[in-house]
Amino acid sequence: MQVVLGGYYGKGNGGDEALLATTLQMLPDDVKALVLSGNPAQTRKMYGVASCDRFNGIQVLQALRQSKALILGGGSIMQDATSLRNPIYYGSLLGIAQGMGLKTIALAQGIGPLKHPLSNAIAKRALSRCTAISVRDGGSAELLSNWNISPLIAPDLVWGLEALPVKGLWDLPAPRVAVNLRSHPQLTPDRLACLTKALIHFQKATQTCILLVPFQASQDLALAQAIAPQLPGPNQIISLEDPRQLKGLFQGVEMAIGMRYHSLIMALAHECLAFAISYDPKVSQLMAQLQVPGWELAELPELPEQISQTWIEHYANGTSLNRPQIQSLIDRTQMHRDLLTATLLTT
Missing domain, CATH: 3.40.50.2000 (Glycogen Phosphorylase B;)
Known part of the structure; x- marks a missing residue:
């Protein structure tokens, strides 16, 4: 099974790259990832996965057609504090995948702030149609609850990231x-x-x-x-x-x-x-x-x-x-893994 991973990947942000690395670490062994990235060559080299340009519409559509699910990566991507483009891009990505019949998983999200009415409308529509949702904090859970969405709540993915030594x-x-x-x-x-x-x-x-x-x-x-x-x-x-x-x-x-x-x-x-x-x-x-x-x-x-x-x-x-x-925080991040596994492997 191939799944598409979407997030703020390949943009040189260590936190978002850590979320990607942890998500890849959590995928079931028989699931293959294709990552939408701002730097596909670097993503392929660093993680050994397939990757395409996140802003190339033809490549993104082709990736979705070849896949069974879209996983919208963790972190504060569904927010308009930095730009209104964030909810528009990620909401559209979810909407397209949902229209194509893919399972859509919003994983370990930190949702908001969403100050603009358009941001709220886009996020509410896209997230309410997701197959599964998990969030990393109570504030995000409360926001979704106001939209009559009940997410899984578990700590941020990066608690569970495997660390490597730093030379020197x-x-x-x-x-x-x-x-x-x-x-x-x-x-x-x-x-x-x-x-x-x-x-x-x-x-x-x-x-x-x-x-x-x-x-x-x-x-x-x-x-x-x-x-x-x-x-x-x-x-x-x-x-x-x-x-x-x-x-x-x-x-x-x-x-x-x-x-x-x-x-x-x-x-x-x-x-x-x-x-x-x-x-x-x-x-x-x-x-x-x-x-x-x-x-x-x-x-x-x-x-x-x-x-x-x-x-x-x-x-x-x-x-x-x-x-x-x-250890308790690390153990609880496995709830995200369990959600992924149950959603992806259930027919």
Whole structure:
């Protein structure tokens, strides 16, 4: 059986690539995947699967005709915070597949925000016609419940992603702290300067090696390159294409300061101390769910000394998730696998 996987794949975003890698890891052995990608050649090379251009209509239609199901990948893809094009594209993809008689599975979704009436209408119609739906958080489940849709609720897929070691990581000075910042309208030059000063104070106080970890080069790398020359101690920018290595990186760090949702999940999954800077409701929900300390980006303290002191105290006295908590989250991600298997293999 061939299935088509659709999502924000092949666009250089480490979190979305991690969702793809986990989905492929969860597919039944006798199911073959064809991935709709922004970079089909890279996707084929990295994962050893068939792939075609996600925006080539002829190729997408051909892929759907040759397949039994469409799996709409996990993450925050059905939302209009970044663009109205997201719900239009993914809603249309689901609608076409449903019109062709394919099974459609919306897997491990983080749905919303959907602020535009058109976004709501498209998402409601497409998702209500899905063969099966699972979501990763209570907020998404509540939104679907308002549409009289009852999804499976289970943790984000990336908790269950298999990690790979990072060559040369253990040669860097220890202890290590990973930092992930991404561009955002609320991350103003003043706030970036404040965070940079706070990192300088933090590094001087803790004598840690700072690893600046871009998850998406187009949005994260320039920030890392701006911060690195200002740090007084050992530091390195670490850019990794393979999401399994990206997760493996956190096996070798003591603490992570992260903006991106999946930077925090990867850190927490490896018993790291985690500190969040939230730019999005999904990050805030994760903070509340797992009691991860942090700030809303819009409410970031204005004094770098206040930020650094909070980080220092968390580094010295904070607590991470324990192994039973982590294992419970990993085990519960298998509910997504069970849903996939039951839906795909039921005639």
